[in-house]
Amino acid sequence: MRLRRLLPVLGLLAWTGCAAAQESSPPRDAAGAWELALDGSFRRCGLTLAAEAGPVGQALRFPAGCRRALPVVNGLAGWRQDGELIQLLDREGQPVLAFASPEGEGPRSAESLGGERYSLAQGGVRPAVPDVPLVTxxxxxxxxxxxxxxxxxxxxxxxxxxxxxxxxxxxxxxxxxxxxxxxxxxxxxxxxxxxxxxxxxxxxxxxxxxxxxxxxxxxxxxxxxxxxxxxxxxxxxxxxxxxxxxxxxxx
Structure with missing residues (x-):
């Protein structure tokens, strides 16, 4: 009898644990190829938000040329998902840029401590601002x-x-x-x-x-x-x- 009474409780605990684990892990569609761009300029960089763990949060990868194209990446060491927020982290695990979900279509947007605005677009889709004719x-x-x-x-x-x-x-x-x-x-x-x-x-x-x-x-x-x-x-x-x-x- 005691076992029968405990089964619903154990089931509820197991369900709660699974739900908490799902909430603490980044959404599957967040990992992959993204493009980071400095708004109002031609400066952009391809990022890979990896699913595996990195020095802080999840691993973050980008080409070496990005260090000159976008100096902000020199301070990045990882990324994490906090609800609908994608955060790019420094070596201490603190967010340098936090990108919220956009309203409607378009890239995510974030502002740095220095007041610069950046766009983050998934799958290599270029943000609207830098998407201009080659000869303007x-x-x-x-x-x-x-x-x-x-x-x-x-x-x-x-x-x-x-x-x-x-x-x-x-x-x-x-x-x-x-x-x-x-x-x-x-x-x-x-x-x-x-x-x-x-x-x-x-x-x-x-x-x-x-x-x-x-x-x-x-x-x-x-x-x-x-x-x-x-x-x-x-x-x-x-x-x-x-x-x-x-x-x-x-x-």
Whole structure:
């Protein structure tokens, strides 16, 4: 008799334990491929929210190029799900960015402590703000600012995006013409016989030009910004790491 009376209680406890376990684990659809983007810019990065445990929360993975494209990822060590909230965590397990579910369609949105707004879209779907034509109307009509014009002495940025298109070679600190990339109106393409593993791995497939800045976008989504340093010549901004200079070799 006692056993019969205890069975409903044990069943209720088992059900409660299962329900608590389900609530404490992240939803299955949260793990997978996502894209993090800085609102109002071309800077974006592909993230993998892994299902397995990481140093804090669940494991978080991203390409090395993301550290330059989006410096905020340098402080990330994991992620977790808190109800409908997706949190990207620092090394202490504290949320750096907390993305709530959007109202209707569209990416999740979060604001950093520095006041920057970021978007998080699932499955590599690009957020609406950076989703712009490769050659923007502003690039066709806007001259570079005085700050951009004088940044490198007499270097002047092209007045239009049409002035940027053409064939460029990558010059390293010692070697010249180690790899060539063509910037076309509909995208970017690394040419055959590229002898630079860095650019081949970056593999730019798109580009943007606006307000005197040239932005190369990699196949995986991260990007690098370049500023003019002379007629037909561009270098990475900021100038960090190895030398990265593009030089036009064809009008």
């Amino acid at each position: 109307p502003a690039a066709l009509s806007t001259l570079p600012s005085a700050r951009e014009t004088l940044r490198d002495g007499l270097a002047v940025a092209p007045a239009t995006a049409a002035g940027v298109t053409g064939l460029y070679t990558l010059d390293r600190f010692v070697e010249k013409d180690v790899c060539r990339v063509r910037l076309k109106a509909d995208g970017a393409q690394v040419q055959e016989d590229c002898r630079d593993p860095g650019l081949a791995l970056f593999d730019p497939t798109a580009w943007h030009y606006e307000a005197g800045r040239l932005v190369l976008v990699a196949r995986r989504g991260h990007s690098v910004e370049l500023i003019p340093v002379g007629e037909g010549r561009w270098r990475r901004d900021p100038e960090i790491g190895t030398t990265f200079v593009l030089r036009r070799v064809e009008p």
